[in-house]
Amino acid sequence: MMDRASEAAANDLAEVRKLIEGMNALVNSQIQQQQQQQQAELQAQQQQHLHLQYSQYLIHDQQQQETAMMAATLDTVTEHRQYLNVSPxxxxxxxxxxxxxxxxxxxxxxxxxxxxxxxxxxxxxxxxxxxxxxxxxxxxxxxxxxxxxxxxxxxxxxxxxxxxxxxxxxxxxPSSQAGVIVEVIHLTFNRVLYFQLAVLATEDATIEPMIAWLRLSYQDAAISGMVLQYKGFDGLWKCLLNRDDSLRRILKQSMKGNTMLQMRVPREQDLLSSGYTDRRLLALTKTECMYSHFRK
The missing domain is CATH 1.10.287 (Helix Hairpins)
Structure with a gap:
């Protein structure tokens, strides 16, 4: 009888130990799961924080680039303002x-x-x-x-x-000595600007200061001297192709004929209608509004 009782007690004790070990294993697994979940949440927070910092860095860098571009444009216009002498x-x-x-x-x-x-x-x-x-x-x-x-x-x-x-x-x-009146139409924005180039400015005129002034006036950073078009005496629209000699030639012709020089910032369909099908030129007709980030 004593042996059976001791054997039964030993069995009960063994079962209790198994039960305790099982509960300990369950508790340990739950603790590990909680730790893993906390680590995953911590990593997600860190990644989100890094992503936020990176986006802020990109925004700040874009602001600096836009500010530098605007300052460079203003400097260029200031240096070449003699080309835009409106008052005779x-x-x-x-x-x-x-x-x-x-x-x-x-x-x-x-x-x-x-x-x-x-x-x-x-x-x-x-x-x-x-x-x-x-x-x-x-x-x-x-x-x-x-x-x-x-x-x-x-x-x-x-x-x-x-x-x-x-x-x-x-x-x-005074009409021939005052200079050449230039009309520029931005077909995308449907805006027209008029300015006057002095006689001395037409002799050594370059495209770069005029493009910088047009970008600042229209607030379009994508205006290019390659696709800026002028209306010839034959009535056809032709691209300047960033050539200073072409600009000086048409200015001299307009001054000699005492006529207004007509120019335009074309769209893609305008280039196609003028006979230009080069994809590189067509890609330059896209507009890029300046100060877009500040407006947002």
């Missing part, structure tokens, strides 16, 4: 100097006339003294000696008046 101030200043020279010449002419007037009384004396021929000859000598002085004064007057006379033809045609 040289002609007005030339006219002022011409008027001043003419006024001075008129004053000198009036002075010469005033100098001649007091010299006339000897003629009256000679006319009244006609009975005495000797005195008449002396008076005639005095009167004949006067034109030599008046000639010197009138010569000075004509010399001073001849100087502004050479400048008056330049001011007589």
């Amino acid at each position: 101030s040289p002609s007005s200043s030339l006219q002022q100097t011409t008027n001043a020279d003419m006024d001075s010449s008129q004053q000198e002419q009036s002075k010469s006339v005033n100098d001649e007037i007091p010299q006339e009384p000897p003629k009256e004396q000679s006319s009244t003294a006609t009975p005495k021929p000797v005195k008449t000859k002396k008076a005639s000598k005095n009167t004949t000696s006067l034109p030599s002085s008046t000639r010197s004064k009138t010569a000075e007057t004509t010399a001073t008046s001849a100087a502004p006379a050479t400048d008056t033809p330049a001011d007589s045609t």
